[in-house]
Amino acid sequence: MQSTTHPPKALKGAILSITTYLVLSVLKVVFGYLYNSEAVLADGFNNTTDIIASIAVYIGIRIAALPRDAEHKYGHAKMETLAALVASLIMVAVGVFVLLNSIATLIGGEYVEPNPLAAVVAFVSALVMFGVYAYNSRLAKQTRSLALKAAAKDNLADAMISIGATLGVLFAYFKLPWMDTVLAVLIAGMIIRTAIQIFLDATHQLSDGFPPDLVDSYEETIQHFDAVKEVREIKGRHLGNHVMLDVTIAVEGSLTVEEAHDLCDDIERELDEHHAVDTVHIHIEPV
Template sequence: MDVYEEIRKGERGAWVSICAYIVFSALKLISGYVFASSALLADGFNNLTDIVASIAVLIGLRISQKPPDSDHAYGHFRAETIAALIASFIMAMVGIQVLFEAGRSLFIGKEVEPNLWSAGVAAVCAMGMFAVYIYNRNLARKINNSALMAAAKDNFSDALVSIGAAVGIVGAQFGLPWLDVVAAFAVG
């Protein structure tokens, strides 16, 4: 199998991530709003940025498949790196916004006890994202693709973030409503 065929296989992993992030971000944002969970809302916004990051990885993989030409004697393999930098910048900006909103909630004293259902949503999304991580990790190892491995590591960290959100929400149920906001801070 040549390197270009391996890159095309890597696109599947990027598409799996994009689809999972679309479903999970919609579920978290709607549930976070309905069940009044700052942590789940922050996690949903985090997943929105992951959609953009996964699209950037997909675009980078597509561009890197172009063969060498007069301007790029060694091919277009650096496109993956540029796409990753753009995605990182977007994620940082949204992370700062989430931190700002969580800080405002913490210092204004807006402590709302989130509904326990939101913890269930976070836990289910964590399990789903862990499955996406395993798929992408195995595919990245099989085709030896560092961009897809980086995406897999992001999938894993997102699964951990969702677990943290669930813990914060459950803590809020036990009389610690500020724990939901602290979990939102951790997500940011």
């Protein structure tokens, strides 16, 4: 069955992320230095790597949309998952960099009180990223793009990180300058945590992991057909933003080839309409 998704549409979200991160990273790095804010500066460095990660997502979505060829009979859909994997590794590298720098500052005990204006920069950045997250999250659901879903998670994490940076500057303003650096450590932890979650999701799908609860829901749908006497096996896998199923069902041996073929078509149509399953391979056995 043909896919109902539109991968190129997901590119809008990737382009929005790249553009937003490009602007915000420059602003936060500049103002972080000017206003002496470790947290805002850490947030800005995080955004610079988000640019690279978003470019990886963009490339992954572009390649995933390519048609099948002689060497890729199943298409290029897994490139979306690979893009999410690359993005997670980049995020881990930045998180570790920010963490080590912040810990060094804590150990050294050299704190500089940040300018309160840094809080304004961080807060405005948080509002912008919440907006980007809402857009990309909605678009990821519409297109079923796994790479864009990972990007949306990154957007949300960045919004929360900017909120943390805002609080860090405010704490410093109330004569607690060390809190700015402490929050920079927490920001680094959030970056690493989000990256690990994305990494685990990507590797789970690349190793053909599939949620058992989805398999159960597919089986329930198939068993609603009277002609299906038994669902003997269902195997599912993700190909990027596509779902592929291998199903074995038992039917009465008296069914004609045409009747069995029509039954398979009906099952495929039902799975596509109710569960957005792109491709179903059905093997029929007699009871």
